[in-house]
Amino acid sequence: MTTTTTPIDNPFVDPAPSFEENGRGNSFATDATLAVGRNASLTLGTDSLIVLDESFEKRDHSNCCGLWPSGTANTRAVPFYHILWAVLQDSVLTIQYASPTSKTTVQNATLNYPFEYQQVEAVNKWVYKLLDRAYGPAQKKKRVKVLVNPHAGKGSAVKWYHRDIEPLLKAAQCSIDMVNTKYMGEAVEITQGMDIEAFDVVACCSGDGLPHEVFNGLGKRPDARKALAKIAVVNLPCGSGNAMSCNLNGTDSASLATLVMIKGIPTPLDLISITQGENRTLSFLSQSLGIVAEADLATEHLRWMGPMRFHWGFLARLMGQKCYPCDIAVKSVLEDKPSIRELYKREQNNHEPASERRGYKHLLDDDASASSGFEDGLPSLRYGTVNDKLPDGWELIPYDKLGNFYCGNMSYMAADANFFGAALPNDGYMDLICINGDLGRLKTVQMLLNVDNNKFFDMPDVYYRKILGYRIIPKDQGDGYISIDGERVPFQPFQAEVHKGLGTVLSKSGHMYESPGPWGL
Ligand SMILES: Nc1ncnc2c1ncn2[C@@H]1O[C@H](COP(=O)(O)OP(=O)(O)OP(=O)(O)O)[C@@H](O)[C@H]1O
Numbered sequence: 312m313t314t315t316t317t318p319i320d321n322p323f324v325d326p327a328p329s330f331e332e333n334g335r336g337n338s339f340a341t342d343a344t345l346a347v348g349r350n351a352s353l354t355l356g357t358d359s360l361i362v363l364d365e366s367f368e369k370r371d372h373s374n375c376c377g378l379w380p381s382g383t384a385n386t387r388a389v390p391f392y393h394i395l396w397a398v399l400q401d402s403v404l405t406i407q408y409a410s411p412t413s414k415t416t417v418q419n420a421t422l423n424y425p426f427e428y429q430q431v432e433a434v435n436k437w438v439y440k441l442l443d444r445a446y447g448p449a450q451k452k453k454r455v456k457v458l459v460n461p462h463a464g465k466g467s468a469v470k471w472y473h474r475d476i477e478p479l480l481k482a483a484q485c486s487i488d489m490v491n492t493k494y495m496g497e498a499v500e501i502t503q504g505m506d507i508e509a510f511d512v513v514a515c516c517s518g519d520g521l522p523h524e525v526f527n528g529l530g531k532r533p534d535a536r537k538a539l540a541k542i543a544v545v546n547l548p549c550g551s552g553n554a555m556s557c558n559l560n561g562t563d564s565a566s567l568a569t570l571v572m573i574k575g576i577p578t579p580l581d582l583i584s585i586t587q588g589e590n591r592t593l594s595f596l597s598q599s600l601g602i603v604a605e606a607d608l609a610t611e612h613l614r615w616m617g618p619m620r621f622h623w624g625f626l627a628r629l630m631g632q633k634c635y636p637c638d639i640a641v642k643s644v645l646e647d648k649p650s651i652r653e654l655y656k657r658e659q660n661n662h663e664p665a666s667e668r669r670g671y672k673h674l675l676d677d678d679a680s681a682s683s684g685f686e687d688g689l690p691s692l693r694y695g696t697v698n699d700k701l702p703d704g705w706e707l708i709p710y711d712k713l714g715n716f717y718c719g720n721m722s723y724m725a726a727d728a729n730f731f732g733a734a735l736p737n738d739g740y741m742d743l744i745c746i747n748g749d750l751g752r753l754k755t756v757q758m759l760l761n762v763d764n765n766k767f768f769d770m771p772d773v774y775y776r777k778i779l780g781y782r783i784i785p786k787d788q789g790d791g792y793i794s795i796d797g798e799r800v801p802f803q804p805f806q807a808e809v810h811k812g813l814g815t816v817l818s819k820s821g822h823m824y825e826s827p828g829p830w831g832l
Pocket residue numbers: 460461462463464465492493494495496497516517518519520521524549550551552553797798
C-alpha cells in the first residue's frame with residue numbers, strides 16, 4: 312500500500328502548481344528543496360519557506376520571541392508573504408525577508424547560503440519558484456514615488472521613513488524617488504505634474520491629508536482618468552489620522568503597512584466629487600457635518616491629548632445635545648440593512664478583475680448614460696453641481712434635529728472606529744449615516760461604545776443607506792464645521808456624487824477592506 316502526504320499534513324511538501332506552472336503545463340517544476348552542504352536545506356512548503364539550518368541552534372535566539380511559527384531550534388518557517396526578495400549572485404544565494412520584531416513591527420533580515428558552480432541552474436529555478444510564491448499576482452519591483460510629510464502626526468515621519476519603510480522597500484528591489492513635502496498643497500502640484508509612466512505607486516508617509524492631495528493632484532490633470540487608474544495611491548501611516556492604512560493595510564504600523572504595500576494588489580476605489588461654491592474636489596474617505604466633524608476639527612488645540620481628543624470633543628458636545636439643522640436631498644439606492652448585508656456578501660465572493668470594477672456600467676441609474684466614460688479628464692457630473700437646480704427626483708427634506716451627518720467611502724474612520732461596516736472599495740456607492748441629535752445622552756454614548764465593539768451597524772437608531780449622491784444645506788446656524796477627508800472646508804452648502812472605481816489603491820485582497828464587515832453575517 313502506498314501512502315501520500317498532503318501539504319496540509321506536512322509543511323515540507325510543495326503545494327499545488329504555482330502561477331507560472333499553471334501557465335506552462337508544469338514544464339518548469341523543480342525540486343522544492345535545495346540542500347546547502349550537509350548542514351542546511353531550504354524547502355518551499357505549503358505557505359512558508361522552511362529553513363533547516365543546524366547553525367541556528369548555536370548562532371542566535373532568532374525566533375523573535377516566538378513570533379515566527381517554528382518547529383525545532385534548527386528550523387525556521389518564513390511565510391511566503393514575508394519574503395521580500397531572493398537572488399543568486401557570485402555563487403551566494405541571498406534571501407531578504409521581513410522579520411517580526413514585535414507584534415506590530417517588522418524589519419528587513421537576510422539569509423545567505425553559498426552554492427557550488429554546478430548548482431547555479433537548479434538554484435535559479437528554485438529562486439524563480441520562491442518569488443512566484445512570495446508575490447502571487449502582485450507586481451514585483453514596484454516603482455514608487457514616496458512623499459513624506461515632515462509635519463504629519465507628532466513630526467516623526469522622516470525618522471520612521473528611514474527606519475521602518477525605506478529598508479523594506481530597498482530589500483524588495485522597489486525603485487524609490489523620495490520627496491519631503493515643504494508646504495500644504497505641494498503634493499497636489501507634484502502629482503499633477505508627475506510622469507505617470509515612470510511610476511506604479513505614490514506612497515504617502517503621512518496621515519490621510521496627503522493621499523487626499525494626491526487624488527486631487529491626479530484629478531487635476533488633463534489625463535485624469537488614466538492617471539487615477541494607473542497610479543495606486545498608498546498611505547504608509549505616519550500621521551495622526553491614518554484611516555486609509557487601517558482600511559487597506561489592516562494596520563497603523565508603518566513597517567507592516569510597507570510590507571502590505573510591497574505585496575499589494577491594484578484595486579479600483581470609488582471616488583466622490585464634491586462641489587462647493589465654484590470648486591470641484593475629490594474625496595476618498597469621508598464627509599461629515601455635525602458632532603463627528605466638530606469633535607475632530609474643533610479640538611485641534613487639544614492635540615496633546617492624542618486620540619482621546621476626539622472622545623473628549625464628542626462627549627463635551629453630547630452633554631449639550633447639540634443639533635445641526637440642515638436640508639438634505641439624497642439619491643438613495645439601498646435603505647434596508649438586510650439588502651446592504653446581501654450586497655456585502657456578494658462582493659466578498661466577487662473576484663472579477665480590476666478592469667471590470669471601473670466606470671458606470673453596473674449602475675442601474677436612470678441617467679447613467681450622462682457620463683459615458685470616454686472623457687480623458689474627470690468624468691462629467693451626472694447630477695450637476697451644488698449651484699444647479701436640484702436633479703429630477705431629488706427632494707430636499709428638513710433635518711431639523713440632525714446630530715450627525717456622516718458619509719463614508721471606507722470602513723474605519725480611525726483605528727478601531729469601524730463606522731461604515733458595510734463600505735466596499737468599488738461598489739459604486741457611498742455609505743450614509745444620519746443620526747438625530749436629540750436621542751438622549753445614554754443612547755448616544757452607547758452608540759460611541761458600539762463603534763468600538765462592532766455593534767454600531769445594527770443599532771436601530773443608526774439610519775444606514777447606500778447612496779449615489781446628495782446635497783446638504785446647513786441652516787439656522789452661523790459658522791460651523793464641515794470635514795472632507797478630515798480637512799475643514801467652508802461651512803456652506805455642498806453636493807456630492809460617487810464615481811465607481813475612478814481611483815486606484817493597493818489592497819491585500821484586491822476587492823475588500825480589512826474590516827470585519829457588517830455584523831451578523
Ligand atoms: N511641510 C509641510 N508643512 C506644513 N503642512 C504640510 C507640509 N506638508 C504637508 N502638509 C499638510 O499637512 C496636512 C496634514 O497632513 P497629514 O494628514 O499627512 O498629517 P496628520 O498628522 O494626520 O494631519 P491632521 O491630523 O492635521 O489631518 C496636509 O493637508 C498636508 O498638505
